[in-house]
Amino acid sequence: MSSLFRRLWTVKKGFSNKGSDKQKFPWCSSYQPHKHKKARLFSIFFKAFPFMHRQSFEKGSRQRPVPFLTISAVYWAVFTIFLKLKNDFLWEVYWRMNRVYNFSAGPSMLPLEVLEKAQKEFVCYGQSGMSVMEMSHRSNDFEQILYHAENTLRELMDIPKNYKILFLQGGGSTQFAMIPMNLMGKNHKADYVKTGQWASKAIEEAQRYGQVHVVASSEDTLFDRIPPLDASQFDKEADYFYITLNNTIYGTRYTTLPQTGAVPLVGDMSSSILSEEIDITKFGLLYAGAQKNLGPAGVTLVIIREDLMGHAMDITPTMLRYDIHAKNHSLYNTPPTYGIYFMGLVFDWIKEQGGIKAMQKRNEQKANLLYDFLDQSRLFRGTVVKKDRSLMNIPFVLPTKELDAKFIAQAHSKGFVNLKGHRTVGGMRASIYNAMPLEGVKALVEWMEIFEKENQ
Numbered sequence: 389m390s391s392l393f394r395r396l397w398t399v400k401k402g403f404s405n406k407g408s409d410k411q412k413f414p415w416c417s418s419y420q421p422h423k424h425k426k427a428r429l430f431s432i433f434f435k436a437f438p439f440m441h442r443q444s445f446e447k448g449s450r451q452r453p454v455p456f457l458t459i460s461a462v463y464w465a466v467f468t469i470f471l472k473l474k475n476d477f478l479w480e481v482y483w484r485m486n487r488v489y490n491f492s493a494g495p496s497m498l499p500l501e502v503l504e505k506a507q508k509e510f511v512c513y514g515q516s517g518m519s520v521m522e523m524s525h526r527s528n529d530f531e532q533i534l535y536h537a538e539n540t541l542r543e544l545m546d547i548p549k550n551y552k553i554l555f556l557q558g559g560g561s562t563q564f565a566m567i568p569m570n571l572m573g574k575n576h577k578a579d580y581v582k583t584g585q586w587a588s589k590a591i592e593e594a595q596r597y598g599q600v601h602v603v604a605s606s607e608d609t610l611f612d613r614i615p616p617l618d619a620s621q622f623d624k625e626a627d628y629f630y631i632t633l634n635n636t637i638y639g640t641r642y643t644t645l646p647q648t649g650a651v652p653l654v655g656d657m658s659s660s661i662l663s664e665e666i667d668i669t670k671f672g673l674l675y676a677g678a679q680k681n682l683g684p685a686g687v688t689l690v691i692i693r694e695d696l697m698g699h700a701m702d703i704t705p706t707m708l709r710y711d712i713h714a715k716n717h718s719l720y721n722t723p724p725t726y727g728i729y730f731m732g733l734v735f736d737w738i739k740e741q742g743g744i745k746a747m748q749k750r751n752e753q754k755a756n757l758l759y760d761f762l763d764q765s766r767l768f769r770g771t772v773v774k775k776d777r778s779l780m781n782i783p784f785v786l787p788t789k790e791l792d793a794k795f796i797a798q799a800h801s802k803g804f805v806n807l808k809g810h811r812t813v814g815g816m817r818a819s820i821y822n823a824m825p826l827e828g829v830k831a832l833v834e835w836m837e838i839f840e841k842e843n844q
């Protein structure tokens with residue numbers, strides 16, 4: 389009823405270019421440009437109506453006058469419903485026709501429902517009268533957004549109370565330094581497994597702060613697998629044991645976790661967070677940059693066991709101390725507010741899809757579809773050993789570089805974009821994160837079948 393009143397009030401007031409945004413868009417939480425036009429049109433008709441109606445009151449007319457308000461209400465309802473259906477339909481068709489299947493490794497595809505929700509709330513969030521981007525991070529509204537994101541994630545991942553959830557900045561790469569600076573404070577030693585470029589960068593960075601022991605590496609086979617881990621090689625005195633759970637560039641993932649005993653396990657989950665179920669209690673610290681499965685680039689999520697905080701090296705800058713961020717509830721300084729809000733929407737979306745379990749099932753279905761095709765293809769070939777294949781990033785090659793280039797170009801023109809492999813690896817890579825629908829992978833496989841027939 390209140391929205392009806394607001395709508396009528398707005399129409400009566402009309403739209404002027406003068407005045408504040410609030411005057412122009414009094415229901416601005418749902419403001420969309422096409423609706424602006426609609427309301428203007430509606431306003432003209434609405435104002436013209438009494439004149440049209442007055443004709444039936446001409447002298448001598450025997451017609452029984454229909455009450456003005458009744459006609460207005462009927463007219464208003466029919467006209468609004470018609471425009472709503474028309475606009476919603478066109479809106480839907482427009483977006484769906486223009487969106488491609490984006491196989492980018494990150495920043496990557498985001499759920500359309502979430503983008504649309506964010507779009508609706510872009511100018512005005514709830515009753516706040518402003519965009520989330522314009523909001524103080526100390527405001528009540530933003531605190532609600534932050535707590536909502538945190539609580540929903542805690543529920544989704546079943547994160548126990550003795551773990552803190554932090555929303556930080558600096559991307560995964562800042563974690564390469566933050567982890568040793570905060571966790572290497574006791575024995576100044578850590579174990580690392582070298583499974584690709586991101587693990588190598590983490591190793592390089594950690595070497596600046598202490599003694600790094602590379603327990604195993606798959607570098608000699610171009611990181612096409614997770615190397616076998618021999619527990620007798622693990623250092624019992626290490627301050628932590630570091631792994632990259634999903635290797636974005638090479639398309640490998642851990643299917644079983646190393647048994648590190650009392651040594652805390654630290655995991656980079658940047659490209660697989662929320663894609664499969666995971667027992668958080670097996671980890672001391674987990675982190676992920678947002679730009680693959682969580683939201684727009686700019687937020688880094690860290691989940692850390694409480695007892696691992698408070699041992700930072702003296703040289704650690706305040707902004708790089710986990711305990712400082714935890715104590716201040718991720719509000720020590722201005723956090724990436726819009727990214728956190730967006731993450732909250734993504735968490736809600738995952739919940740609506742049935743949670744991580746449902747997400748994992750869908751991800752397995754998508755990955756199997758592509759792997760099954762690659763396994764039987766006489767032209768395409770997957771590059772990773774079967775047991776370690778990633779659910780998120782699937783690299784593959786054709787027999788020649790020329791064919792790779794032809795495939796990428798043709799795929800692009802068909803609406804399958806960003807399939808080019810990482811510059812250090814070549815070939816192709818399909819990144820099929822949570823937001824990639826099953827239809828996207830089905831369509832890609834169908835196109836690959838056609839390409840194979842045409843190029844054999």
Ligand SMILES: Cc1ncc(COP(=O)(O)O)c(C=O)c1O
Nearest residue numbers: 559560561586636656658659677
């Ligand atoms: C597994 C992994 N770790 C770390 C990073 C680095 O993240 P950022 O670019 O946010 O520093 C990436 C980037 O793609 C990644 O895939």
